[in-house]
Amino acid sequence: MPLPVPVLPEGVDPAWLPPAAFRSVGGRRTLIRGSGPLVETVHGEVADACRRFGGRVVRGAEPGDGAYDLVLDLGVHDLGDEDYTVAREGGTTTVTAFGGRGLLYGLFHLVRLGEAAFSGAWTPKTHRPALTLRMLDHWDNVAVHPVMGQVERGYAGGSLFWEDGRARDELDRVRAYGRLLAACGINALSVNNVNVHATEARLLTDRLDEVAAIAGALRPYGVRTHLSVSFASPVMLGGLPTADPLDEAVRGWWAEATRRVYEAIPDFGGYVVKADSEGQPGPFAYGRSHAEGANLLAAALEPFGGTVHWRAFVYDHRQDWRDRTTDRARAAYDHFVPLDGEFADHAVLQVKHGPMDFQVREPVSPLIGAMPRTRLAVELQVTQEYTGQQRHTCWLGPMWSEVLRFRIQQGSTVGESARGGLVAVSNVGDDPFWTGHPLAQANLYTFGRLAWQPDAEPGAVLDEWIALTFPDAPARLADGLHAVLDGSWRTYEKYTAPLGVGFMVQPGHHYGPSVEGYEYSPWGTYHFADRDGIGVERGVTGGTGFAGQYGTPWAELYESPKTCPDELLLFFHHVPYGHVLKSGKTVVQHIYDTHFEGVEEVEEARAVWASLAGLVDPARHARVTERYEEQLRSAREWRDQVNSYFFRASGVPDERGRRIH
Numbered sequence: 001m002p003l004p005v006p007v008l009p010e011g012v013d014p015a016w017l018p019p020a021a022f023r024s025v026g027g028r029r030t031l032i033r034g035s036g037p038l039v040e041t042v043h044g045e046v047a048d049a050c051r052r053f054g055g056r057v058v059r060g061a062e063p064g065d066g067a068y069d070l071v072l073d074l075g076v077h078d079l080g081d082e083d084y085t086v087a088r089e090g091g092t093t094t095v096t097a098f099g100g101r102g103l104l105y106g107l108f109h110l111v112r113l114g115e116a117a118f119s120g121a122w123t124p125k126t127h128r129p130a131l132t133l134r135m136l137d138h139w140d141n142v143a144v145h146p147v148m149g150q151v152e153r154g155y156a157g158g159s160l161f162w163e164d165g166r167a168r169d170e171l172d173r174v175r176a177y178g179r180l181l182a183a184c185g186i187n188a189l190s191v192n193n194v195n196v197h198a199t200e201a202r203l204l205t206d207r208l209d210e211v212a213a214i215a216g217a218l219r220p221y222g223v224r225t226h227l228s229v230s231f232a233s234p235v236m237l238g239g240l241p242t243a244d245p246l247d248e249a250v251r252g253w254w255a256e257a258t259r260r261v262y263e264a265i266p267d268f269g270g271y272v273v274k275a276d277s278e279g280q281p282g283p284f285a286y287g288r289s290h291a292e293g294a295n296l297l298a299a300a301l302e303p304f305g306g307t308v309h310w311r312a313f314v315y316d317h318r319q320d321w322r323d324r325t326t327d328r329a330r331a332a333y334d335h336f337v338p339l340d341g342e343f344a345d346h347a348v349l350q351v352k353h354g355p356m357d358f359q360v361r362e363p364v365s366p367l368i369g370a371m372p373r374t375r376l377a378v379e380l381q382v383t384q385e386y387t388g389q390q391r392h393t394c395w396l397g398p399m400w401s402e403v404l405r406f407r408i409q410q411g412s413t414v415g416e417s418a419r420g421g422l423v424a425v426s427n428v429g430d431d432p433f434w435t436g437h438p439l440a441q442a443n444l445y446t447f448g449r450l451a452w453q454p455d456a457e458p459g460a461v462l463d464e465w466i467a468l469t470f471p472d473a474p475a476r477l478a479d480g481l482h483a484v485l486d487g488s489w490r491t492y493e494k495y496t497a498p499l500g501v502g503f504m505v506q507p508g509h510h511y512g513p514s515v516e517g518y519e520y521s522p523w524g525t526y527h528f529a530d531r532d533g534i535g536v537e538r539g540v541t542g543g544t545g546f547a548g549q550y551g552t553p554w555a556e557l558y559e560s561p562k563t564c565p566d567e568l569l570l571f572f573h574h575v576p577y578g579h580v581l582k583s584g585k586t587v588v589q590h591i592y593d594t595h596f597e598g599v600e601e602v603e604e605a606r607a608v609w610a611s612l613a614g615l616v617d618p619a620r621h622a623r624v625t626e627r628y629e630e631q632l633r634s635a636r637e638w639r640d641q642v643n644s645y646f647f648r649a650s651g652v653p654d655e656r657g658r659r660i661h
């Protein structure tokens with residue numbers, strides 16, 4: 001039986017799957033061959049398109065039995081589960097796949113192509129994902145947290161999954177979410193926050209049925225469910241005196257708990273663990289290594305084919321700001337590189353893309369190139385914690401693309417090194433636009449597509465998102481959307497913390513400027529600005545040695561301010577305000593100029609958006625307009641605080657005599 005397409009609750013935006021995006025797939029004579037649950041999903045999709053746009057679907061016949069415009073054929077045996085081959089010959093477009101996911105992804109491929117999927121003739125081409133795991137981590141709490149709320153670092157309302165302290169009864173929206181994720185290639189999702197509080201810990205045991213219900217809603221679109229668990233579960237939930245990974249009773253407890261999970265969710269993906277990090281429990285308490293900790297869970301998951309995603313975000317969050325020898329940027333490498341080769345096959349080490357914490361500009365984490373005998377997953381942040389909190393337009397495609405294409409080790413890019421997959425913190429909530437800022441949908445879509453193909457051209461992905469989301473857009477609208485999104489990350493960088501130095505945000509919630517907000521805090525995030533200069537000396541000579549964690553050529557390049565790229569200069573070096581950048585400007589003049597430019601660029605983008613009124617539906621237009629007002633207010637605040645701070649610190653006037661306070 002074809003599975004009906006999930007119904008969007010009243011008022012919820014269809015994002016990149018509006019009915020009109022299926023116009024070209026509807027109106028055809030379609031043959032579907034093969035069986036299995038995802039084939040029913042595919043059938044449901046095509047049937048829905050036919051209902052809207054005409055055409056009909058036949059199941060099971062031989063391709064020669066009639067004339068078909070489209071054949072979706074499951075059962076070719078030399079392809080992987082997610083691969084598909086598309087071809088067009090004699091007026092018939094064919095998708096062949098071996099696995100149900102492949103067939104579904106092939107169908108969405110045709111949706112992206114639109115009319116082009118049904119014209120001309122093309123030779124067969126096989127598409128396969130570069131990374132087998134393309135995953136979202138939801139930092140959702142089941143119970144509203146007194147400080148972090150329902151969704152930690154969430155800017156799109158409440159949780160899609162949890163409400164009033166339990167899983168939602170009505171999961172239509174979750175089904176529709178799974179569909180959106182499949183359409184951009186995402187195939188795994190973790191349903192709760194990496195900071196596992198008391199209520200959420202119980203999802204693993206007595207509240208497992210709630211997780212199973214969510215897994216059931218995501219499954220028809222090929223999205224596997226994962227769970228964040230507490231390392232202390234055997235103590236918290238099992239009443240054991242210890243959670244020591246080498247203790248037999250502890251191993252037995254995890255084995256049994258995991259067996260029950262698979263009983264309830266046979267295709268369960270595995271666990272996500274934040275251990276010995278920002279107060280979460282971990283193996284250090286028992287004098288054990290992180291490999292021993294991770295392998296405990298890997299052993300429990302292995303019989304069922306599951307994986308533990310063990311996060312490498314381990315650092316001292318109680319640092320003394322007076323101590324200049326400890327460098328948070330070094331921490332992940334220092335903790336984990338000595339363990340290379342010790343992690344079990346079913347353990348994946350999940351590494352944030354930068355060495356600090358999702359800043360607008362960071363170097364790539366040196367850990368990514370330094371553990372050849374470990375399966376690594378790279379973690380990005382789609383939720384805009386440090387990039388405008390979905391009040392600012394900030395499309396992160398170019399940043400992620402730079403990261404993924406970066407040649408971290410000889411011959412390998414970050415995308416190629418991420419053998420354990422690409423993971424991102426989701427930016428979605430129960431907001432009618434899914435992401436609070438309607439244009440932030442582009443970030444989620446782009447993440448999925450880059451996880452499928454890390455060397456994809458981000459601008460082309462953006463245009464794909466525009467074409468799907470606004471299927472009938474006149475050129476003026478498509479160009480306008482491209483214009484306001486394409487450069488928005490660099491604009492954001494211009495009016496916030498300069499030259500890779502990071503932070504300068506208000507402590508706690510991390511929105512808006514506070515130049516010294518974290519300067520005397522225990523979090524290890526400092527810039528050391530004084531009257532003479534600014535930046536963190538991270539060279540091997542005279543610095544924290546962080547630059548030495550890279551291989552050739554990066555270690556040498558970052559070591560000297562002469563060769564260090566401008567955009568990372570203050571991340572790697574403390575320099576005088578008069579230091580001349582490769583651009584020919586002094587550091588302080590660069591700060592002034594970029595901050596004035598950043599605000600001007602927001603003003604321009606706002607004007608472009610205003611000119612699109614009438615081409616975008618009124619609710620969406622109004623929502624983005626309101627966000628631009630706030631972005632402009634905030635950008636001006638950033639500009640004035642940052643410029644005034646450095647003018648006062650340095651005493652150096654702006655060459656162009658602009659107003660600084």
Ligand code: GCU
Pocket residue numbers: 152153194195274278313357385
């Ligand atoms: C950031 C973020 C936290 C989050 C942490 C993590 O520090 O501010 O809210 O818990 O990252 O990735 O674990």
